[in-house]
Amino acid sequence: MSQFNLKKAKEFLMWILFPPCCPACGRSIARDEIFCPCCLKDYFPASSGDREWKQLPAGVNLYAAARYEGSMREAIHRFKFSGHAGSAAILAPLLVHALRENGVKPEEIQLLVPVPSRPKKVRARGYNQSALLAREVSRLTGIPFSETALLKTRDTRAQHDLNAEERQTNLSGSFRAEKAAVSGKHILLVDDILTTGATARECIGALKDAGASSVDILVLAVTQHETGYDGAANRV
Numbered sequence: 367m368s369q370f371n372l373k374k375a376k377e378f379l380m381w382i383l384f385p386p387c388c389p390a391c392g393r394s395i396a397r398d399e400i401f402c403p404c405c406l407k408d409y410f411p412a413s414s415g416d417r418e419w420k421q422l423p424a425g426v427n428l429y430a431a432a433r434y435e436g437s438m439r440e441a442i443h444r445f446k447f448s449g450h451a452g453s454a455a456i457l458a459p460l461l462v463h464a465l466r467e468n469g470v471k472p473e474e475i476q477l478l479v480p481v482p483s484r485p486k487k488v489r490a491r492g493y494n495q496s497a498l499l500a501r502e503v504s505r506l507t508g509i510p511f512s513e514t515a516l517l518k519t520r521d522t523r524a525q526h527d528l529n530a531e532e533r534q535t536n537l538s539g540s541f542r543a544e545k546a547a548v549s550g551k552h553i554l555l556v557d558d559i560l561t562t563g564a565t566a567r568e569c570i571g572a573l574k575d576a577g578a579s580s581v582d583i584l585v586l587a588v589t590q591h592e593t594g595y596d597g598a599a600n601r602v
């Protein structure tokens with residue numbers, strides 16, 4: 367059996383043993399589906415105006431798959447709070463699609479960097495959801511991936527009970543990037559959700575301080591306005 371056929375056979379076996387499930391409701395889905403037909407009706411793709419109030423630095427492109435509503439909101443909840451680590455593999459094609467839709471070619475990006483989580487959260491959850499997503503995007507596109515290029519250097523308070531100004535102060539100086547890993551590179555910062563943009567701004571600052579030539583952001587979901595976000599889903 368050729369290498370190719372062996373890979374296909376292995377994929378088929380995995381599909382039989384672990385049939386893919388809709389990341390929003392858990393129903394079985396076909397191989398080419400991401401959401402089940404029912405949840406697909408409640409899926410809202412992101413639009414170009416969704417970055418408006420995020421106050422991202424000039425020159426930073428935001429690529430987002432969906433709005434933080436309906437099925438995507440459910441999917442992110444299950445992914446983060448119900449131990450559904452396998453959702454990363456199901457949802458990652460949406461991230462790749464968001465890049466393609468914006469005309470981004472994988473060869474234009476030198477490194478995928480996930481937003482680090484608070485160590486306490488990673489220990490409790492068993493994984494950093496953004497790192498799982500970035501790893502899957504790397505597997506699908508061939509863009510290199512590093513989980514250690516950007517680190518959280520101190521623990522911070524949970525963000526969800528803070529206002530926008532307090533969020534920024536809380537995070538100030540809490541990330542550090544490895545110069546050797548990021549210097550001179552076009553970095554794509556990967557996260558599950560973009561809310562106020564406070565975390566992203568801090569990460570971009572740390573990556574730029576370490577010499578990154580440019581940084582763009584890739585997320586599964588963006589919130590439409592600050593009050594539309596429920597704190598329970600917050601990253602930290």
Ligand SMILES: [Zn+2]
Nearest residue numbers: 388391402405
């Ligand atoms: Zn579903």
